[in-house]
Amino acid sequence: MPVSSFELKRILRPNILALEPYRCARDDYSEGILLDANENSYGAAYRAEIAEASDGGAAPRISAGADEMSLHRYPDPLGREVKRRILELRPGVPSIDNVFLGVGSDEVIDLVVRITCRPGVDKILITPPTYGMYKVVASVNDVGVVKVPLVVDGGSFQLDTEAVVEAAVADPAIKVIWLCSPGNPTGTRLREEDVRRVLDSPFAGLVVVDEAYVDFLRPERGGSCAALVTEYPGLVVMQTMSKSFGLAGIRLGVGIASRELVYYLNNTKAPYNVSTLSLRVAREALSDAGLQKMRQVTRCLAAQRDEYLIPELKRLPHVGAILGGNDANFVLCRFVDGAGSPSNEIAKGLYTEMAENRGLVVRFRGLDHGCEGCLRITVGTAAENATVVATLRSLLSAIA
Ligand SMILES: Cc1ncc(COP(=O)(O)O)c(C=O)c1O
Missing domain, CATH: 3.90.1150.10 (Aspartate Aminotransferase, domain 1)
Structure with a gap:
């Protein structure tokens, strides 16, 4: 939906709009003697150097063991360094405020549904055959699923664009359209003009383009549509470190969207959802050499x-x-x-x-x-x- 007519506040759940987010200690200060987050001041206990007192009665003397990652500290709640690197990877995404980090894109899927769809009332639209988690997340959140199958003739696996638009516009309970490009299990990139047609339609909800496999595209077949988030405030582009980066084990997924939408995703997530270990590995993977x-x-x-x-x-x-x-x-x-x-x-x-x-x-x-x-x-x-x-x-x- 073009900028002029999209209104995020109309599609977010009232409780999410009204949410007063948890303010974590690391939102305020991260340097100095940090006694504000109930972390363990002796460092990671399993690496501590412990000398038993010689008289047997007094407490042992403890000094923190080597730990260059400061694992006794909570991580940056927003993973800002990783987001800066993501901007290098996806030119055209204006700011780290347009980037959300989740525990795999599976967490991003769940959060997008949770901030938009009222349980027992709202719905999502999917285009089978597609990634199974959209439906599972909908079921977990008691959200209905409308299916508009892909055109499958001859293995084409492209959007039935007019049917998608018609179904989405006809039912105001539909809050999110999930598109997967390249698709799973289809392995097929959706035509960009079809994606734009959905975005340009009068549908008033979010359009998510799941680009988990985007880096495998041959360059002549196109690239990411992440930069379109500046044009379309109702667009969310999802990516992941699990596929092209070979880091499924660190569970790091990415949602690229308007700053306003990312703000609400951040408010809703668990305060320190992505671990220090995951952020550390992702930073290395997203370096120039990586x-x-x-x-x-x-x-x-x-x-x-x-x-x-x-x-x-x-x-x-x-x-x-x-x-x-x-x-x-x-x-x-x-x-x-x-x-x-x-x-x-x-x-x-x-x-x-x-x-x-x-x-x-x-x-x-x-x-x-x-x-x-x-x-x-x-x-x-x-x-x-x-x-x-x-x-x-x-x-x-x-x-x-
Ligand atoms: C299309 C698609 N989206 C998302 C995911 C999940 O990715 P993540 O490992 O980031 O949760 C997968 C995993 O197979 C996938 O195929």
């Missing part, structure tokens, strides 16, 4: 995908097609029966046999809209990809 390596790794994974995995899979018997745009670090492989029809029986059989007897785990997606007969296979290392291909070849050759 970014350069991330780009090398994503190029290497894309090459494995395009030059080895896809062509080799296509050569196998019973592989009907590799669906979607292949814009992510996985492929959606459709298996067909002897008559050329998509076969969940074959896909499920392969999935189970590989997981239970071959130590090779992929994901069965055959029940998702437009994904009949499909396995979603993450691009592995060169050796792992060779194993997937060889295992599938041997199993498929045995099928009549």
Whole structure:
């Protein structure tokens, strides 16, 4: 929705608008003798140097052990240094005040629903096949789900744009539209003009574009739409350190949006949601050297995908097609029966046999809209990809 007609206050829950946020100690001061947050002044206990008093009666003498991360202190509640680095990564995002950090993008998903949707009253709109957590978060928060499926013909996996707009505009209870680009499990980047069409429509709620896989896009296929948050105050762009940066274990997700929306997300989150350890690793990963390596790794994974995995899979018997745009670090492989029809029986059989007897785990997606007969296979290392291909070849050759 264009700047002129979007009003954030109309779509936030009244309790969130009225919320007086918790003020944490580190919001005020972070230097000097810090006796304001009930931290442990002796440092991390497990690293303390402890000398028992020689007379046995007095308390032991304790000095803090080496701890360059000051783990006994609460972290920066806003992760400001990491946000500064994110601005380097996503040019066009004006300020760290436009960036929210969550415990994985899964926390961002939950917070977006919690600040906008009243339980038992409001709804979200999703476009299946899509990432499963949107629906799960809606259920947890007792929020309804309206589905407008992607156009799946020929594995295109693009928005049914007019149907999305029509459904969203027709039902004022819909507060958030979730778009996933590149999509999971589709691996397909949505057309930018379609995303803009939704943003330009009279829909008065938030439009979230989940870009978890954006760094795997070939440059000629486009890039992030994070910079559009300056144009569209109803837009939230989600990203994550879990995929291209290879840091799923630190649980760091990013929401890029208007300053006003980020303000409310910050008010709602737990005060110190992202740990010192996660912030420390993220800062390193987002350094100039870290970014350069991330780009090398994503190029290497894309090459494995395009030059080895896809062509080799296509050569196998019973592989009907590799669906979607292949814009992510996985492929959606459709298996067909002897008559050329998509076969969940074959896909499920392969999935189970590989997981239970071959130590090779992929994901069965055959029940998702437009994904009949499909396995979603993450691009592995060169050796792992060779194993997937060889295992599938041997199993498929045995099928009549
Ligand atoms: C589209 C999409 N969004 C979000 C996530 C979750 O990311 P995070 O690890 O940051 O919670 C995933 C994880 O698979 C995903 O596929």
